[in-house]
Amino acid sequence: MSELEILPVVLKQIHETSQSGTLMVETDEEEIFIYLKDGMIRSLAFAHGKSILAESLRNFDKINKETLRSIFFKQREMITSLLDALRNCESVPDEFKDVGFLADICRKQIEEELYEVLNWENIKCEFMQNELSEEIFDLDLVNLPINIKFEAILMEAARRADEWELIQEIIPSTKDIPAKITDSIDNDDGDSKRIFEKVDGKQNIDEILISVRLTNFQGMKIMSDLIKNEQIRLKTVEEIAQMTRLDSIRNDGEKCISIYELLESKGYKNYETISWLARAYDKKGLTAKAAVKYNEQGQIAFDKDRYEEAIKAYNKVVNFSPDNLEAYEKLIHCYYKSSLLEKAAEISAVYARKISVKDKRKAIMVLDEANKNYPSSSSNLELMASLYIEMGDKENAISVYYILAMLMNKQKKPELALSAYRKILAINPNDFHAQIELGDGLIKLGKHNEAVDQYKNLGKSIYSEMKNESSNDRGSEDALIEVCKWIIKYEPESIIARDWLCEAYIHKKKIDEAIKALKENIDLLKKLDDKDSLVAHLRKLIKLDPDDFNNRKLLSSILFQMERRSESISELIDLGTHFYDKSDLRKAREAFESLLSIDPFNLHARHCHANILRQLHRHARAVEEYRLVGYLAKSLGMHKEAIEAFSKVIELAPGTERAQYMEIAHLYECLGEYEEAVNYYYTYAKKSLTHGNYGEVRHICSRIQELKPQHEGARALREQAEAKLELMPRLI
Incomplete structure (x- = not known):
């Protein structure tokens, strides 16, 4: 298998070497499969469910639409291939079931598709030699007597490419709307007459070509000839604009969208067209397109100082396109101009969160401006403080939290003030002013249990200080011991206070007291059935007292209960080895026998x-x-x-x-x-x-x-x- 960029080169290679297999041709948006046998093109399949036979029948005008619908209904009813449904459909004449007929219409359709494919740009090809997948191709269609030489396809495709250039000079877009110049045409060509009859001044070229069941090239060629012969013409921008006032058009949302898009593509663009398209896209759920139009609408209103309209438009933009930061800036400005300061502060917070991903300093400036205009926004102060924290600027974060606490006290919201003090202590546990304010606040609210928690926070601060002290400066151990005893007095099951107590004793080199505190903690954790904490405490105890045989065995047993089997085994090995090295063979034997039991x-x-x-x-x-x-x-x-x-x-x-x-x-x-x-x-x-x-x-x-x-x-x-x-x- 290989990847090449030029389809004719690939087809020529396959033809000259008489190879068989499947050729996949794809662009970023489209993909088809071509089956070749002995270098000849035999069939074609689409990547997204379309059938070559279905397309052939649709483009064969001698089968009426009612018969075509009955064939497709038969296929769904029988849950079979389209070819089987065609053969079993009684309303289809026998001549249309003939193998030769089917091969002929499929061959023509394959050729039409290949002409289109040969004009694709930036293609990639992959040839899978001797591969014919039933998941891709209908084998009944592959077996039809179709043999297409690639040289003929290339010549016709080249001819059509030249004609397409001429056609596109006459018809810039298939969205254009043709109108009749003459009442009738003197033309023996049935296809030309059918197209001429469909021209009603309302349908665009795409709609007409679909209804007459012709290939794109055939239809466009006839349409361009009718224009050259001055039998029809393309409507002017002014005429198209007049169509938007017709009730039949305005009541058809998709048609109206198509007309407005055509107008804008021709440079006819104003506040009315933009507003109408924005609402139409919004109604249809086309949010990406709606966001673009609302943004244009908002810009026009903004430039004309029509801030109320601009606010509505920009709110739509940020709802449909949350990453449009410029829309947020305009929306905030409109709120300020409209003296809607609270709303400006609210949107500023949203905007600040978004820009903070890349520029926290700018986000803080936005919030600072919002707070100057509306100083009562606690959420903006919260956000500003959190951004300072993310920047590592703890000093400014603490300052903002103090401002927030004062604002909350002023607004008679003591709970929120306490929350601000807690956040200060989260940044700096040693901020004693915040600790005092928090304690006082809890007492005033009668929350004595939370006061205990505050002592825990104080204990945490002292504990941290103790850990950071040099060996010659041990002033915090005694203070921590007193705090821990106070906490334990009112909350006997406080594990953390007992842990700090143990650490304080270890720091003071009072190992016996530390071991005693640890064993009390272990007894408490046994009652609470907190196995994770129990394991941690047992490990700490064993570090202090490696000869505690029973607790070392207990550690292994708990690890085994927690399904941490390898750790349990490791503990027993260490236990047995420890006492073996100490020549305590009976304890070593007990440890290894416990290990062997598991x-x-x-x-x-x-x-x-x-x-x-x-x-x-x-x-x-x-x-x-x-x-x-x-x-x-x-x-x-x-x-x-x-x-x-x-x-x-x-x-x-x-x-x-x-x-x-x-x-x-x-x-x-x-x-x-x-x-x-x-x-x-x-x-x-x-x-x-x-x-x-x-x-x-x-x-x-x-x-x-x-x-x-x-x-x-x-x-x-x-x-x-x-x-x-x-x-x-x-x-x-």
Whole structure:
């Protein structure tokens, strides 16, 4: 597949090489598919549902519209292809069902479409060799006897291109409206007469061509000839303008829009046409077009100081086109000129939000101007403060919030004043003036619970200060401890106060008090069933007291309940390792056994567990565990680790675990260490001979001799085994 830009070049390549396949041709707006077989054009399909047969029937004037409707109705009724519907439609004469007839009208339609396509600009082509998709083409139509040579199409397209230039000189637009000059025409051409009869001084050229069921080129050629022959003419701008006063036109919204658009395209444009089009587009839901026209209407009214009209127009513009910033500026100016200061402030806020994306400084200037003209807008002050914050100008943001708080107090809105103080404290938690004002305000309103919250904010400020102090200046810990105790007194379940209390003790190096505070917090969190916070507090406690076995186990258990399995396992590994390193084998064993209860295939845990059992002289259990470690490591392809584990089994139970020799031998063989493999195979064979397993001895010795043919020990053992095997029938 390849992409080319010139369609004739592509068609010529395909024809000369007699290729078959589908050629896709597209522009930014249109797309068609051409099917070629052996270099000849056989069919054409549209990308957006149109059918070549449907277009052919529409443009064939000998099939009346009623018959055409019955064919399409039959297709919907049968839920089948259009060709099948045509063949099964009783109202269609047999001659119109003939294959030759269908091939002829489809061929003509394909040619007409190709003439159009060859005039497309900025095309791209993609040829899919030997591809014929049933999703794109109707195979019944593809099989019609149609073979079109591309050279003939190119020649006709070139001829038409020259004619189109002449036609467009006579008819600039298909939206133009023709009118008759003569009452009749002396012309034997039926198509010319049909077009002439449709000219009524109201329909535009597009509408006429659709009604006479001719191709675009045919219709336009006839129409231009009628104009050249002075049988019809195109209406003047003045005549078209007169049409807008006709009731039949004014009551037809789409027709009226078409006429007004035609007038504007010819330079006939005024406040009336703009206003009418704006309302018509608005009514039809064509918001983008309506916005353009309302903007033009608003500009004319604005320039003439007709601010009330301009306000209505610009409100429409910003509603339909919210990103038109210039319209906002004009709308605000109109409100100021009309002394509608509150509305100006309201729109200024909307405008400021939009321009703040790119220019926060300009947005603040807009709001500042609005506040000077209408100082009672709390929302504008809020927005201005937030923009200062986004710019990183905290000082100005705080100043604006103080102005807002004073305005709210003046307006007897204490709740909003408190909100402003809270926002100041959000910017600067250490602003003690705001803290005092907030506290006083809460007391005046009788909101003692919120006063507790204020103490929490104060505690947060002190806590932040404590964190930022140098090691030689620790004046804030005692203050924070007192604040936390006050909060806990009135709100015993305050987790945050207890956290600050713990941090204060840690800062003062009073670790025992910190641990005590943490454990109280943990007990409280257990009751509240707040697992996330409980996990965080347990981690903090463990950092202070890593020997707290029970709480470390609790941490793992909670993580497992929260389905954080990997973290739970990691905690148990750390716990077991910690106490193993401290030689507290019983706690280490308990930790690893807890781990294995949730992750029985954890190789590391099993290995550690086996080592602990061995050190505790629980040899039987250790053997069992090392054996599991060996088989688990083997299954994971960790041959060396498996060898080490099986070796431990042999070490702890040398007389009973002879099968482990066989396992080790096999693992060494997998590693390519054949000398070691032979040694273990030989040891296994000797032990098997001792246990009277002569067949196994013979088999293993054979394997040894395959790995090391000159191994005398293996040969001797094999002979002994075979001798024993020969005696067995006699003994029986």
